Amino acid sequence: KQEVTQIPAALSVPEGENLVLNCSFTDSAIYNLQWFRQDPGKGLTSLLLIQSSQREQTSGRLNASLDKSSGRSTLYIAASQPGDSATYLCAAAGNTPLVFGKGTRLSVIA
């Protein structure tokens, strides 16, 4: 059964720093891996989706990478801003619908 882990659970950084969020999964037989953002009390916003055949995807200041063989994905956020403060979740899609990690709560301090 797929298990998805995100480390750290919480992260606090000063504005302007580059940072990396980590996601690991136990079953490498995935179709894709998706990164989401969730603000308190809100639904999820899709940030990036990496298909299993891809190594990375970029959108603005965000870059997500995927290494299926090691069961890892990273989300890189460049030049962090206070508006980036939110919980970031990763989810792996395999033979069952998305399996989610518990998220990393990011605080960017001005």
Next chain:
Amino acid sequence: DGGITQSPKYLFRKEGQNVTLSCEQNLNHDAMYWYRQDPGQGLRLIYYSQIVNDFQKGDIAEGYSVSREKKESFPLTVTSAQKNPTAFYLCASSEGPRAYEQYFGPGTRLTVT
């Protein structure tokens, strides 16, 4: 404006009552999903539907029921058999199953006392 709507945003019920949460999408997506989120937890799958008139149980289906009579609608009923129904409920949809990007609604916070 294309998207997923969930209503109401907040819902309060007494223990022992069934309650139905609404989820509607105008994205013309075939697949729809219901998740439950508890504080400090990731999302857990309750039910999903890949096509009209068909649905499958997720990891935590006990105490819940769904229907999929129309492509755009996937209501979730929380029955009195659900032992701990207070949670944040999220609906999602995708063009097709598994390999497609999922899009989420704004969620319904259900409180049962």
